[in-house]
Amino acid sequence: MSNPDFLCRRANRYYLTSVHAYNNGFYDVSYFLCVTSLELLIKATLLLHGIDYKYTHNLRMLLSKFNDEDLNEFVKVHRKELDKLSKARKITSYSDIDIDSNEVYECLTFVDEFFKLFKDSWNGRECLWRT
Secondary structure: OOOHHHHHHHHHHHHHHHHHHHHOOOHHHHHHHHHHHHHHHHHHHHHHOOOOOOOOOOHHHHHOOOOOHHHHHHHHHOHHHHHHHHHHHHHHHHOOOOOOHHHHHHHHHHHHHHHHHHHHHHOOOHHHOOO
16 A cells, blocks of 8 residues: 555544444444554655555554654654554454553544644645644
């Protein structure tokens, strides 16, 4: 996949669907979609800047590809949250661990921060219509 606009629109749809699932009490589905939306947003933004990345779900590894002081500082401050979210894909797909509403709310709030953080990178392109 090499179309950043397509990936960014998909990230938005995953996020909005995550909110819908959250509002309906489907917390495991919401959590999975929330984390996936963040991963897609990061990958879309990397592609937008012409930065190659290897196939991974590790959010910190993906974010390390950017050369941006503010983003690097954000990653340092939120290292634990990013590591937790990187593991969420496996947890929500393959384990019997129950996800509660607080975890999902934290994810939605965190991902919303990333949409705002990356907004300038997209220079007002339609991709980030929800921010």
